[in-house]
Amino acid sequence: MQHLTLKELQKKLRGGETTAVEAAQKVFTQIQKHEPVVKAYLQTFEKDALEQAQKADELLRSTNGAAADKQPLLGIPLAIKDNMNLLNTETTCASKILKGYISPYTATAVQKLQAAGAVIVGKTNLDEFAMGSSTENSAFQQTTNPWDRARVPGGSSGGAAAAVAADECFGCLGSDTGGSIRQPASFCGVVGLKPTYGLVSRYGLVAFASSLDQIGPLAKTVADAALILNVIAGYDEQDSTSVKQPVKDYTEFLDRDIKGQKIAVIKELLGDGIDDAVRQTIQTALDGLRKQGAIIEEIAMPSFKYALAAYYLVATSEASANLARFDGVRFGHRSKNARDMLELFKKSRAEGFGAEVKRRIMLGTYALSAGYYDAYYLKAQKVRTVIKQDYNKAFARYDAVLSPTSPSVAFKFGEKVNDPLSMYLSDIATIPVNLAGLPGISVPCGTAGDAVSGTVGDAVSGATGGLPVGLQLVAGEFAEQKLLQIAAAVERGSRFERIRL
Amino acid sequence: MTISINDAGHVANLARLDLSAQELATYTEQLNQILAYAQELNKLNTDQVEPTYHSIETGTILREDKVIDFPNQAGLLQNGPDVSGTSFVVPRIL
Amino acid sequence: MTEYEAVIGLEIHTHLKTRSKMFCACSTEFGKQPNSSACPVCTGQPGALPVLNQEAVNLAIRCGLALNCTINKKSVFARKNYFYPDLPKGYQISQFDLPVTSNGFVNIQLPDGAEKRIGITRAHLEEDAGKLVHQGAEGIEGATASHVDLNRSSVPLLEIVSEPDIRSAEEARAYLDKIKSILQFAGVSDANMEEGKLRCDANVSIRPAGQKEFGVKVEIKNMNSFRAVERAIKIEIERQKQVLTTGQTVAQETRSYDEAAGRTVSMRSKEESHDYRYFPEPDLLPLLIDDAWIDRVKKELPELAEQRIRRYQDEHGISAYDARVLTLDKAVSDFFDAAAKLYAGDKKSIVNWLTTDVLGYLKTENLELSQTKLTPENLVEMLGLIDNQTISGKIGKELIVQILKTGASARQLVETSGRRQITDESTLQKIVQEVLAANPQQLAQYRSGKTALKGYFVGETMKKTKGQAAPQLVNQILDRLLKI
Structure with missing residues (x-):
């Protein structure tokens, strides 16, 4: 049962073919079985989850399933990334500085999941403060890729992607600042959706880069992602950057064909720097789309080569301020070695933050400091405008633009950890999307090559064969329905099969 | 533009990070690498370009001036590393 | 010796x-248990x-209008x-290069009665920080935690940031008074400096008279009252003069005013000055204000001090000087308006009582009007008693102090103390005759031409009646009796 999709489970629950308690139990059995290797969760809530599942069952029983009309996720076991607040649970952001922090409130998106009846089973691992592309920057544990335990799950929502791929939940909320939902989704062979900036409330999501962060679902299928989006999308008066939008059903277009849809392939993201195996898998997926009647053309996005630098300046600048509240005064780690206030600040932060976080705080602080603001921060924000303009031009002619989600399949542990720039480059395709605030999705479109050696899931192989490849689609702002429609077509047209642990 | 160890030390102080000499040296080198990469941006002429601080172009939302008491003040204090009564305690300020 | 001219700009922070x-x-309410008005x-x-x-935006617009500022459509x-x-977030949300209002001015009154225009660079919105309570010592020094x-x-x-248009400590004070009045009348803030609802920093430099370039600017902090601002500026100007006349240069720095010691002390040098790394707050979108919003605020804008001064002169014939005194404090002006509505007599007599007795009392007792028991009703009641000659003005001066303190009714005070005015002619004539009889020497001198002694007899009569004699009547009786 844990291998079902969210949509399938939804149907069975409603039809009384199974119970929420059974679903939750299956999930926890799966967790017990595979967590020793996968290590996707930082904490699980078995007791609470089973209680909630029981309540869900009572509701379903007493209403003959009708309760699920009002609460579409009733009884569905879901997880959240551990950078979202959930009242009276620990929220660590995988950082020592927040170890033991008990949330005094619940994030809006999480609260919406609860209101829709979802059963929260646990909080998943991430790169510390969502800074990273491999989840290796977690202060607590290394999450492994369910497809190959020698490889990273991607990041920063690596725990979320691994938990979904390993069927340790039926979907998970992640956050995406420069690709943190889509890249791990790609590495773990699941669907990852980053909604338009402003569609999902950020209230309660621990901020990394406020103008780029967005919460979205990681799910087993495109339809599952749409079902979760239906619940979490919408205006929130507690988030000033959330946008008033008419309520939409994001599953509405999923079954429509894509005849005549115009899709642009980004030239720069299928050339140098992209692994051959990835390129070939994408080409195959393109054939699949053409077969379904889509019109595929190639376009140039000349500004994209500036996106990575602009991103790191903007994101780290905002992060340097966002992480200033971790000062040892009101919560979090406080150094025992401080003699006065200044030392308390400096030592608490130095002891609490990991290397990558410190590196980014340093970069961001420098980029904002007197004399450098114009050259770095302001310049980067102007580049952002140019990137947005390039997208606007594309969307004047195309329904979506397409690229690989990441230049490579999942890489090995330690491969990039000492070379920040090469690690940053793995986000080259996802970053422009955040800079422009657009919706993007990663859909598994196949596996690299055919050379699968050994048993999938147990493989500790050097070859990249058999590892999932994600295809990224990007649409115009608030065009999630169309984005999901085309993503569903990619899913239908590809030969990809989810891993079964 | 390159950063010296001294510059990095100044930045670390601004950011209130107590870094070891070793850390400072590493970060100085890595920041220089990243900033060298960022020099690429200068190849793009942006003289006539307005910055984008937000991808949203509307104005900010406003809240009615209404008092709503937060129901979980105990939850705000429970995380305090040093609390006396209902106050957070910090060492003296130099 | 070189004549120096001071150049001063003030930064005023006011609670909205x-x-x-x-x-x-x-809630913004003060005086609650620590961290009880707190949320995530x-x-x-x-x-x-x-x-x-x-x-907060409404009030900022209102203040901007009152300060003759441009209201910026986008800030x-x-x-x-x-x-x-x-500072819980490690940053304060403020406004930097695009403030909500800018480019205004106010006119201040100089001691010689002339008006001077002081430019307002900007008035921008920001949030306050929390409060530190130092333990184990009076102040920050010596505190253990x-x-x-x-x-x-x-x-x-x-x-509210002024242009460097202020030239003396007195002008700075006049500017502060003016801003306080505007804030209060516009309903923007209570502007009470002692309660911390208004704070002020000063930028002070001096330059040789006639020189166009500014001198080196020193920022002064920690001034806790209007008087402190005035004194600190005076002291700082003198200090800078001293520095320059001894051939040294003024250092660009931030100095703290030490009220007890009567001096300013260096806090931090320019090199140590903060690098605030301002950047646009990504959690808030730009604040957009359209004409309709500004018009709405304009319509709601309360009558300001200037308008009241004009009205007092036009409607009640009050002198420009008195009108100005009345409007220095909005509470006093509001009190006058309320009393004037209740009082049928000449409004000038309300003015006289307010500006002399009441304000005098407030000054000596160091109180605000609201801290007394005086109400428009009980003041007007007392004025009525004077007008119908139940009591004399002199008795009134005693009663008003009691009313200020206790809020008692003047009529009751008169009844219980029996201090009603003696208006019965035959009673009074008898008393005057006794006074004359008791002072034969003075009477003889009067008769020999020293007519100024009439005042002496009036005084003696008043003394004898404990001030209850109706003064006009005493005069009439004396005139009659002394002729004989």
Whole structure:
């Protein structure tokens, strides 16, 4: 049962073919079985989850399933990334500085999941403060890729992607600042959706880069992602950057064909720097789309080569301020070695933050400091405008633009950890999307090559064969329905099969 | 533009990070690498370009001036590393 | 010796009169238990986000209009980054290069009666920080620990920055008085410096008279009253003169005013000055204000001091000087308006009582009008008793102090103390005759031409009646009796 999709489970629950308690139990059995290797969760809530599942069952029983009309996720076991607040649970952001922090409130998106009846089973691992592309920057544990335990799950929502791929939940909320939902989704062979900036409330999501962060679902299928989006999308008066939008059903277009849809392939993201195996898998997926009647053309996005630098300046600048509240005064780690206030600040932060976080705080602080603001921060924000303009031009002619989600399949542990720039480059395709605030999705479109050696899931192989490849689609702002429609077509047209642990 | 160890030390102080000499040296080198990469941006002429601080172009939302008491003040204090009564305690300020 | 001219600019921070905080729904009420007016937003919990209070913007617009400022259609909030234990987020949300209002002015009255225009560079919105309570000592020095209370964190502030148009400590004081009056009359703030609802920093430099370039600027902080601002500026100007006349140069720095020692002390040099790393606040979108909004605020804009001064002169024939005195404090002006409505007689007599007895009392007792028991009703009641000659003005001067203190009714005071005015002619004539009889020497001198002694007899009569004699009647009787 844990291998079902969210949509399938939804149907069975409603039809009384199974119970929420059974679903939750299956999930926890799966967790017990595979967590020793996968290590996707930082904490699980078995007791609470089973209680909630029981309540869900009572509701379903007493209403003959009708309760699920009002609460579409009733009884569905879901997880959240551990950078979202959930009242009276620990929220660590995988950082020592927040170890033991008990949330005094619940994030809006999480609260919406609860209101829709979802059963929260646990909080998943991430790169510390969502800074990273491999989840290796977690202060607590290394999450492994369910497809190959020698490889990273991607990041920063690596725990979320691994938990979904390993069927340790039926979907998970992640956050995406420069690709943190889509890249791990790609590495773990699941669907990852980053909604338009402003569609999902950020209230309660621990901020990394406020103008780029967005919460979205990681799910087993495109339809599952749409079902979760239906619940979490919408205006929130507690988030000033959330946008008033008419309520939409994001599953509405999923079954429509894509005849005549115009899709642009980004030239720069299928050339140098992209692994051959990835390129070939994408080409195959393109054939699949053409077969379904889509019109595929190639376009140039000349500004994209500036996106990575602009991103790191903007994101780290905002992060340097966002992480200033971790000062040892009101919560979090406080150094025992401080003699006065200044030392308390400096030592608490130095002891609490990991290397990558410190590196980014340093970069961001420098980029904002007197004399450098114009050259770095302001310049980067102007580049952002140019990137947005390039997208606007594309969307004047195309329904979506397409690229690989990441230049490579999942890489090995330690491969990039000492070379920040090469690690940053793995986000080259996802970053422009955040800079422009657009919706993007990663859909598994196949596996690299055919050379699968050994048993999938147990493989500790050097070859990249058999590892999932994600295809990224990007649409115009608030065009999630169309984005999901085309993503569903990619899913239908590809030969990809989810891993079964 | 390159950063010296001294510059990095100044930045670390601004950011209130107590870094070891070793850390400072590493970060100085890595920041220089990243900033060298960022020099690429200068190849793009942006003289006539307005910055984008937000991808949203509307104005900010406003809240009615209404008092709503937060129901979980105990939850705000429970995380305090040093609390006396209902106050957070910090060492003296130099 | 070189004549020096001071160049002064003031930065005034004033609390805005809102019910809830700037960026969250916590109450702005003061004096509550530490951290009881607190929530995830104003304590900087991870993941919390700010949402702007509409009323804070209304008040900023209102103040901008009263300061003759341009209301900017688009303004931007920025993060001002620095670490301090009372600053929960590690940055203050403020406004930097695009403030909500800018380019205004106010006219101040100089001691010689002339008017002078002081430019307002900008008035921008920002949030306040929390409060540190130092333990184990009176002040920060010697304290062993500090307690952080975030009740004040994120209370809305307006920072009003003047142009460097002020030339003396007295002008600075006049400017402060003016701003306070505007803030109070516009209903923007209580502007009470002693309660910390108004704070002021001064930028002071001096230059040889006639020189165009500015001298080196020194910022002065920690002035806790209007008087302190005036004194600190005076002291700082003298200090800078001293520095220059001894051939040294003034250092660009921030200095702290030490009221007890009567001097300013260096806090930090320019090199140590903060690098605030301002950048646009990504959690808030630009604040957009359209004409309709400005018009709405304009319509609601209360009558300001200038308008009241004109009205007092036009409607009640009050002198320009008295009208100005009445409007120095909005509470006094409001009191006058209320009393004038109740009182049928000449409004000038209300003015006289307010500007002399009442304001005098407030000054000696160091009180605000609201801290007394005087009401428009009980004042007007007393004026009525004077008008119908139940009591004399002199008795009134005694009664008003009691009314200020206890709020008692004048009529009752008169009844219980029996201090009713003696208006019965035959009673009074008898008393005057006794006075004359008791002072034969003075009477003889009067008769020999020293007519100024009449005042002496009036005084003696008043003394004998404990001030209850109706003065006009005493005069009439004396005139009659002395002729004989």
